[in-house]
Amino acid sequence: AQSVAQPEDQVNVAEGNPLTVKCTYSVSGNPYLFWYVQYPNRGLQFLLKYITGDNLVKGSYGFEAEFNKSQTSFHLKKPSALVSDSALYFCAVRDLYSSASKIIFGSGTRLSIRP
Amino acid sequence: GAGVSQSPSNKVTEKGKDVELRCDPISGHTALYWYRQSLGQGLEFLIYFQGNSAPDKSGLPSDRFSAERTGGSVSTLTIQRTQQEDSAVYLCASSLTDTEAFFGQGTRLTVV
Numbered sequence: 607a608q609s610v611a612q613p614e615d616q617v618n619v620a621e622g623n624p625l626t627v628k629c630t631y632s633v634s635g636n637p638y639l640f641w642y643v644q645y646p647n648r649g650l651q652f653l654l655k656y657i658t659g660d661n662l663v664k665g666s667y668g669f670e671a672e673f674n675k676s677q678t679s680f681h682l683k684k685p686s687a688l689v690s691d692s693a694l695y696f697c698a699v700r701d702l703y704s705s706a707s708k709i710i711f712g713s714g715t716r717l718s719i720r721p
Numbered sequence: 722g723a724g725v726s727q728s729p730s731n732k733v734t735e736k737g738k739d740v741e742l743r744c745d746p747i748s749g750h751t752a753l754y755w756y757r758q759s760l761g762q763g764l765e766f767l768i769y770f771q772g773n774s775a776p777d778k779s780g781l782p783s784d785r786f787s788a789e790r791t792g793g794s795v796s797t798l799t800i801q802r803t804q805q806e807d808s809a810v811y812l813c814a815s816s817l818t819d820t821e822a823f824f825g826q827g828t829r830l831t832v833v
Contacts, residue, residue: 640821650824708777709754709822713763
């Protein structure tokens with residue numbers, strides 16, 4: 607069974623500052639990790655994913671995420687936040703080598719960027 | 722179409738009535754997911770279809786909920802004898818076997 611934890615319900619950052627949204631995971635096999643973003647009254651949009659290889663993956667809108675196997679974490683980062691980054695962010699995981707494995711989402715973190 | 726399509730976009734129903742929610746996945750996608758999202762909250766997994774395998778129904782909250790996927794394409798989520806706690810946004814997503822999932826815009830269900 608797999609699970610995802612997003613320990614922060616809300617993250618507040620000033621525009622121009624770096625941001626981090628935390629995510630830790632648990633999976634029995636190898637993890638296949640995702641980040642999604644949800645803007646108000648919109649569907650979920652895919653941001654980035656980690657499968658194998660380089661631990662730092664880059665995605666849409668200048669976001670990146672760092673995979674850390676020893677800490678079972680996959681934190682989302684951006685060097686310089688924009689007000690338009692304000693949204694609800696979800697981390698998700700599935701078992702990489704099991705086609706029967708569903709994608710499980712965390713509880714979400716609301717990111718608020720102040721001007 | 723190019724994306725996942727869900728219908729209706731909004732549904733208001735009376736308590737005790739049955740409702741059907743429809744999902745048209747991206748053509749060729751073998752996997753299909755249903756999730757439920759209560760107001761501004763996280764995504765609750767409901768059911769997962771993968772190819773011809775038996776669906777993973779482990780997330781269905783009660784036997785009032787069921788889903789089917791006909792011909793490996795369109796899926797219908799049925800809620801019988803709706804209750805007020807069923808009010809939520811129901812999200813459908815599809816993917817190829819080992820890729821990220823793409824989401825529809827959801828169906829907002831309100832039970833009055």
